[in-house]
Amino acid sequence: MSTFASTAPLASRWTRAWSGRRRWPLVSAIGAAIAAVLVLLPLVFLVVEAQQSGWGEVRHLLLRHSVAVLLWNTVRLALACTALCAVLGVAGAWCVERTMLPARHLWAVALVLPLGVPDFVVGFGWVSIDPALHGYLAAVMIMTLSLYPLVYLPVAASLARIDAGLEEAARSLGLGPWQTFWRVTLRQVRPAVLGGCLLVTLALLAEYGAFEIVQYRTFTVEIFTEFKLGFDAAAACSLSLVLVVLSIAALGGELALGGRGRGWRAGSGTRRSAPRVALGRWSAPVLAGLAAVAGLALGVPVGSLVYWMARGSSTTLPSASILGALAHTAEFSAAAAAIATALAVPVSALAIRHRNRVTVLIERLAYLPMALPGLVIALGLVAFSVRYAFALYQSSLELIVAYAILFLPLAVVGVRSAMAQAPAQLEEVGRSLGYRPTTVWRRVTLPLIAPGLGAAFALVFISAATELTATLLLHPTGVNTLATQFWAYTSELSYGAAAPYAALMVGISAVPAYLLSRRMSTLAQSERTR
């Protein structure tokens, strides 16, 4: 057979061949190492800072009576909110996915959209129309209304995928509809419910803004106050250690309850989606209930924003440029998104392609910030920069790095799933077709993971743009973002001036919430028509 003119003879190419052991993908290794160091840095310096004052002092601080009160406040709030979110989320998902609910596509969007309103904006919405709202019950209500979509989303996805065969088998074995729901349907979606509940608990532990607004003292609020007003970094870091322990306890609780179990399915027959239940005379009450949830979670905050914007601004604070705040927000968020996405690529590439104990550990580390409140990461970075890199302290770089660490898990989730769409086999084929690894990466891998990179970038960008707690601690003096300016106005009760900033943040994060809910309903649709 003749050879193409362009292919050089094998012999001359042999001389260029490289020898030795398979090269460890060096660039990936360096990137992953940076990610691991960044994630661990705040934790390490949190501990270093806490023990600066001596362990005896730490113990003394933690055994105060007020710590017991904080613990009680935090735990009872977490329990009540998580339980309520579970009930609301499961009930909502079941109504949308498994009943003949009128206009269910609209409900599917309306029930997810509250995710797009930052918790502190929900708090603002309620308190600004009823200043009497405060304390435990207000905190429970506001947090439940803003967090229940975290349970709704995974449960709805899980219900849409459930196989009708299981429920039919249960019925044929003599179980009634209610028994079937409890023993079969709910058992199938249990991992989704538990996963959602974990997210709710972690969000509650991390929340500062909403609780500050309703004057409810949890650990996070107390730590923030200790640091920002008391200027006591050691005390703040010591208290943060308790917060870290609480977060780890939440993770452990989910694991112990079997949250990582799969919704397994025996046999390999075609999956059929389960039939929908006719609501009949229950239609009106169900519709009223869903309307109440959507109205309270979405209508009240958005309505109050609109009201305050219509009222116009009246503030005693120096006037600030909303465009300037928007520009800073965009700049910091975009930089953080670029860094987080860039770090997520080597982390997930190594975890998928070169799976071993080290790379799996690095991947787990990359997920760690999900369990760490933003405040903890910010404090750790402050502790580090104040003692060892003062030039960094309150620089925009420090804030960007904090965002990148905080939202690295989101980037890894996005990039990892995309990376799984680009199997190593395709790269091998590319090489057998005569291209060097870098060329193959550019022509095969990059185009395949590009949508995932885009999604990861967008997720981190949006999360950073609406972050409040870490931003308040780390933003460079004199440089305001949407969140910090909103907070400054709200603290002065200048609701009219604060409203446009909140509206912008809602606008930024409503887009992905909407897209997420749309994708959910098309996903459910395609599962059904299969």
Next chain:
Amino acid sequence: MSPLTIDGLWKGYAGTAVLQGLDLDVQPGSLTAVLGHSGCGKTTLLRVIAGFERAQRGTVSLGSHTLDDGRTYLAPERRSIGYVPQEGALFPHLSVRENVGFGLPRRERRGGSVEKLLEMVGIAPLAERLPHELSGGEQQRVALARALARRPQALLLDEPFSSLDASLRGHVREEVHALLREQGVTTVLVTHDQEEALSLADVVAVLRDGRIVQRAAPAQLYGRPVDERLARFLGEVNLLDARFEDGLARTALGALQLRGAHAEDDAQAGEGERAGAVARTGVVMVRPEQLEVRAREEDGSGEGVAAGIRGRVEQCRYYGHDALLHIRPEGSDGVAVLLARVHGEQALPVGTPVSVAAHGPVAALE
């Protein structure tokens, strides 16, 4: 065209040796099938040849060029070896045309050579489709065209037909076979399907425990496997005790001709035996289709087969085109149950008295 030579290849993962000193020669322009159970190291072998994995010991060479000798190693993109993975592994973001042209220099990607390849594998009308819009067989053909586009010195096919429906498999297999013949490219195909290996390849190499246990033309492999395990892997067998005399095997089914080189060996051995006046004994393998089965009347009349033994049908598995009979011999000749393959129309009801004879040369097993 260059021959592909593998010499004493060792390759293992995490302490388990997968390939243990494997030797294999692939003649230029031939199609060699590597046959083995799943997990026997077939894919590892292909990956070492392609350059995705590196040899630990031994050499892999193509013509006069060493690809890998355990120390120096040629990167996959420099080997000029085409690779068609199991499920085709088409680039999902590229059209059929772009997939086929992927390995070509930029200016040739839109040129006539891609068109010619598309025509050749019969997918020209699908050129603008994306891989997920193709059927399994079409994907296989695109993957093949893509691998052939760079005119590789050798082509590797990893279980290329196993992901296809049974109805489609035979068809695609025939087409690919014809195409490879026409191209005359040196091809190694790995499969766990003995029927596929026997029907497709010029040479079948059986991989077991990290080595090639036998390498032979299909008919020779089927008729004279090196051992009982291989005999059973390739199809059903009857094993009969035999005494070897004068190039014949004397068995319960009569004196049977010995097959191939062994007959000569045994003839020589026979001379030796004549001198010592001791007959050698052993085991011969008789394939079910070598048995001839006739129904007979209870009283013994209607016997058409001169030699052979009597028995009764104990079980009958009917497959349509043929049937497999389990026959329990009468008396105690030391033969347990005989398997006989007969035409579909000759499927006999259970309990039918039959007489069984063997024909054709048989192979002695070690």
